Amino acid sequence: MGKENNERYVRYLIARLSAYRNVWWSLANEWDVPRIKNEVDWNGIGTLLQMEDPHQRLRGIHNWYYADSHFFDHSRPWVTHVSAQTFFFFNAIEWRGKYNKPLLFDEMRYEGDVSSSWGNMNAKDMTSYFWKAGLSGGYGTHGDTFRNDSDDETEVRWWAKGGTLPGKSPERIAYFKKVMEEAPVTEMKPRLVKLSSRSVPADISDKIDRKIIDELNNNIYVFSKEAEHYLAYTEDAGRTIEVDLPGGKQYQLEVMDTWNMNVLREETVPPGKFSLETSRPYTAIRLVAQPAPASSQ
Template sequence: MEPINQVECWGIFELALPPVASVPGGEFAGKVIFSKGSRVREVDAFIDNSGGYRARFMPDEQGEWLYQINSDSVDYKNGYGSGRLYCTVPIEGNHGPVGVINDKDFCYADGTPYYPFGTTCLNGFKREHMESTLASMATAPFNKVRISLDSSLDDFTVLEEVLVRLMELGVQAELLLDCGSGEAQVAAFVQHVVIRLAAYRNIWWSLHLHGEQASLEFNKLEFLRILEEHDPYHHLITIHSSTPEKDYGHRSLTHVSLQGMDPSQVAYYARLHRKPILMEVCGCEGDAPTLWGSLPGQEMVNRVWESICRGGYAGHGEMFIQPNGHSWHYDGGSLQGSAVPRIAFLRRILEEAPLGLRYMPVFYDAATIGCEGEYYLQYFGIHRFPSRELHLPEGRYNVEIIDVWNMTVTAVTGICEQHVTVKLPTLPFHALRIRRWYPQEAKSIKKYDLSLLGSGSTSFTTDARSSEIRDAEQNDNYTTDLSKKDHSQR
């Protein structure tokens, strides 16, 4: 009996294709067909650095898979192109690729929630910067990094090593694909990238389009077609766009990637697109001679908090210019800013929260996410409120004051009833965390139940948001007992 290749679930099975003399020019024209029962995945082959052909496959279901090389070559028709592999249990820390679970949230393929805390390091993983950049990522709170790729890349060896090492760190790699103005050679490069790298479970795609507005829509559709046809795993896709009002309606686009300096946009675009919102570029902590590259650390942290408490996420940026002209944003290396530990603090707070947090516009004067009657995280930003009057659903609550910059959590004395006034320190960059009190610690659910998803659906079949929040989204003048304030004061 032939030996069975083994690969963990969501790992990479790589198949080296033997030379095909009977194909004109020695080129491989065909696909490798992987099947398990009624499930079928078609995988394209690519030319590797040595000039040979390879195919990569990411099995997503445990058990035996069969494969057949589908080609016009007589060599494969004579039976040399078939085999089988066995997909084993994933190792610890392997949760599969990240996907969209509803109009706000992300999760891994096994249902584990994923909260994107990303950074941008466009060229920091080239050979000369790779080791120092990876060392920084290993101690940073970031679980996603944006990397720039363009058609000048001809040796994928370093990039593939980086993807594996980021995978081991639990970091998603968003590849910013420079699509130029839609030139044929650029399209061929993007197609090669997708075929070659799609089997890495930690890949996201981001299209960076150029050119006149009239050609942008055509180019967007063409590159989305390439991704749809050659990525059998349907990794997350977005556009690096300057026209967010109209660019994200295509069904293949899984989330919105914003550029801008104002995190208050997050709630608006979330309502507009009904897709998760990532403010990927909201500025950089640094000393660069630009408006967006010279933020103080407090403002960088403020924008991340504001984005999250308005129902989205925000990416970190850092641009301290070194004597050689390098910076983290462009060249990687070491992180120097004061924002990084504060972002780590926020990540811990969010990961301790229950699932299903939603933006709550009824709290009109402070950005708030929560689960009604269970949990609220309210951020005050630059405002220095002396106190907050809370009108919560019936029950008892633990209330804590969070000092965002000094990274402290101070409990308000005693268990609070639904109507309470909380005294605040009259300082900027503070938040409130309010959690329903239970006599015994409640067990929180830390995985999404993927059985609640319909076939091919990317959202829950039941809406976890309260009717009050849905009504408030549809009518800005709607008020509830959660806030007695008049919305006309906005």
């Protein structure tokens, strides 16, 4: 359209849409598609939004390829959050430190039954992605891609039209959300306990074997506010979760089955070295410091 028409159109969109409180600005769906990558003044458009949107809605720009070599420069002042189409959770702590902005795993694959790998996750793996994303300090986003019509011309998937999510992960994502809402998440920091000896390849890209990515992602994820609130998650049985609990108080332990959405075990544990071996897959734990008993007069 050219620079002048682009800016005119963006100003029109701001005037028409910015007053709606549910609006987020995403400058591109997959900005790094080679055909358009260098043809658009992304920074110019982003800066225009920043300068002229009176409501200062969130602003991001979304990549296609999963590796961060294809990320936009999210350190730009007009970018409010990292919109990353990726499921490389093992890199989340690095990206949080690099950009110092909220990290969204935007399109981290879909629960569905299409032939493409990005849209054929089962519900257990989809739910697990949310625990990994959240406890690595990021925010997962969700959609599904179940086929609902044999005719490609008339088929309508949720990700295109909305409606009722037919998958089995949404209620379990809601359970995860509740756990996070009960935690002081803005004061918590992520820690990754690597279970694989494999190092991240220097030339990591979308062409890397999916099994390698799964191995790199298969860790113990710990998210905590020291001496107050701890969450930990691993998707395998037989893994040992360890947390150092500062002294001076007791901690309330909950062992959660994230798939069945229930508490398997609840007890009070003393300070010191806490250790628990998971007896089933998709296990999370929560440790919350308890108030010290009132001293007797």
